[in-house]
Amino acid sequence: MGKKLRVGIFFGGKSAEHEISIISARSIIKNLDRNKYEIVAIALDQENRFHAAGVNPVIFDDCSLKLNGTIENIVNICQQIDLAFPILHGPFGEDGCIQGIFRYFNVPFVGPDVLGSAVAMDKDVAKRLLTAEKIPNTRNVVFHRHEHDTINYEKLSSELGKILFIKPANLGSSIGISKVKSFDDFVSAIDEAFLYDNKILIEEFINGREIECAVLGNEHPEISVPGEIVVKRDFYSYAAKYCDEDGAKLIIPAQLPSNISDRIRKLAAKVFQTLCCEGMARIDFFVTDNFQIFVNEVNTIPGFTDESSMYPKLWEASGLSYKKLLDKLLELAIARHARNSNLRATPQKSRSDNVIT
Ligand SMILES: Nc1ncnc2c1ncn2[C@@H]1O[C@H](COP(=O)(O)OP(=O)(O)O)[C@@H](O)[C@H]1O
Numbered sequence: 242m243g244k245k246l247r248v249g250i251f252f253g254g255k256s257a258e259h260e261i262s263i264i265s266a267r268s269i270i271k272n273l274d275r276n277k278y279e280i281v282a283i284a285l286d287q288e289n290r291f292h293a294a295g296v297n298p299v300i301f302d303d304c305s306l307k308l309n310g311t312i313e314n315i316v317n318i319c320q321q322i323d324l325a326f327p328i329l330h331g332p333f334g335e336d337g338c339i340q341g342i343f344r345y346f347n348v349p350f351v352g353p354d355v356l357g358s359a360v361a362m363d364k365d366v367a368k369r370l371l372t373a374e375k376i377p378n379t380r381n382v383v384f385h386r387h388e389h390d391t392i393n394y395e396k397l398s399s400e401l402g403k404i405l406f407i408k409p410a411n412l413g414s415s416i417g418i419s420k421v422k423s424f425d426d427f428v429s430a431i432d433e434a435f436l437y438d439n440k441i442l443i444e445e446f447i448n449g450r451e452i453e454c455a456v457l458g459n460e461h462p463e464i465s466v467p468g469e470i471v472v473k474r475d476f477y478s479y480a481a482k483y484c485d486e487d488g489a490k491l492i493i494p495a496q497l498p499s500n501i502s503d504r505i506r507k508l509a510a511k512v513f514q515t516l517c518c519e520g521m522a523r524i525d526f527f528v529t530d531n532f533q534i535f536v537n538e539v540n541t542i543p544g545f546t547d548e549s550s551m552y553p554k555l556w557e558a559s560g561l562s563y564k565k566l567l568d569k570l571l572e573l574a575i576a577r578h579a580r581n582s583n584l585r586a587t588p589q590k591s592r593s594d595n596v597i598t
């Protein structure tokens with residue numbers, strides 16, 4: 242048997258989804274085939290410092306990291322692994338930052354490359370690309386911090402509707418997001434969103450079901466069956482996601498007419514390619530009662546717990562087990578790296594260039 246691939250699993254990190262990331266990593270470490278892979282677990286603490294964590298799942302038992310204090314050098318880590326699997330969420334982990342490190346140090350990695358990660362993370366840029374491709378998405382208006390004083394509630398609510406969603410452009414986990422129905426709510430929601438980003442989106446409210454699709458692949462992505470998230474609260478808020486065990490229920494596959502389901506799956510593939518994604522992504526939609534479909538957003542590193550995360554569950558329902566999904570993601574990372582390694586960085590010298598005169 243050949244040498245085992247050394248897979249670096251990166252998890253934790255400075256993110257509201259720190260704990261979800263740990264639970265996801267625990268599932269991945271438990272399910273990776275030890276006959277094929279040697280696992281190097283790398284925990285990122287709340288300051289995004291790198292620690293060698295060991296692979297004993299007991300260390301993650303209460304979802305908090307028990308770190309021994311030695312901070313590792315990322316350059317050394319990159320030299321010790323054949324492949325990286327970042328299972329980090331939000332800024333720094335999902336937005337192209339850590340992907341840039343892997344690319345710089347020539348380490349193949351799971352999930353979209355730098356550009357796809359950055360584009361999918363920025364809800365404003367993502368929407369502009371979708372709109373350019375005529376992919377239906379929620380209407381919105383963007384404001385930068387310096388435009389704060391020009392934000393006009395009357396004008397926006399007459400354009401976009403009485404109920405509005407206010408969000409930071411680059412975040413996740415519903416952090417900084419508000420659903421507003423009045424001027425007073427609006428003012429505090431704007432301030433709240435600007436706490437987290439210099440750019441915010443004000444969006445029309447879509448009264449619809451939340452439907453999600455999993456995408457897997459590089460040049461020829463495959464699309465899972467769609468699933469539905471049924472939320473008990475006013476919307477799929479931070480509290481519904483993480484503070485309330487019964488905050489949301491997953492229905493897989495989503496109960497939809499087959500033509501609608503097909504349309505959503507085709508759209509998911511188009512969204513994935515439009516946003517320059519490779520490897521994996523979860524594409525989230527709203528579907529109204531009369532089956533109008535809107536793209537909401539794209540997550541390039543979705544939750545990955547084997548018990549309750551939508552992305553692996555959608556694949557399981559589509560005939561791909563959690564273990565096979567992991568194999569496939571690692572294969573895709575290697576395939577992309579091999580493809581890109583063949584690219585030239587500079588023009589090849591012609592013979593005459595080499596003649597010494
Ligand atoms: N335009 C909208 N209409 C209706 N609900 C929305 C809208 N935008 C966001 N939501 C609700 O807020 C949740 C979080 O918003 P989302 O844009 O997905 O941000 P995040 O990246 O933080 O998950 C969604 O899952 C949905 O419940």
Ligand SMILES: [Mg+2]
Nearest residue numbers: 414415525538
């Ligand atoms: Mg979301």
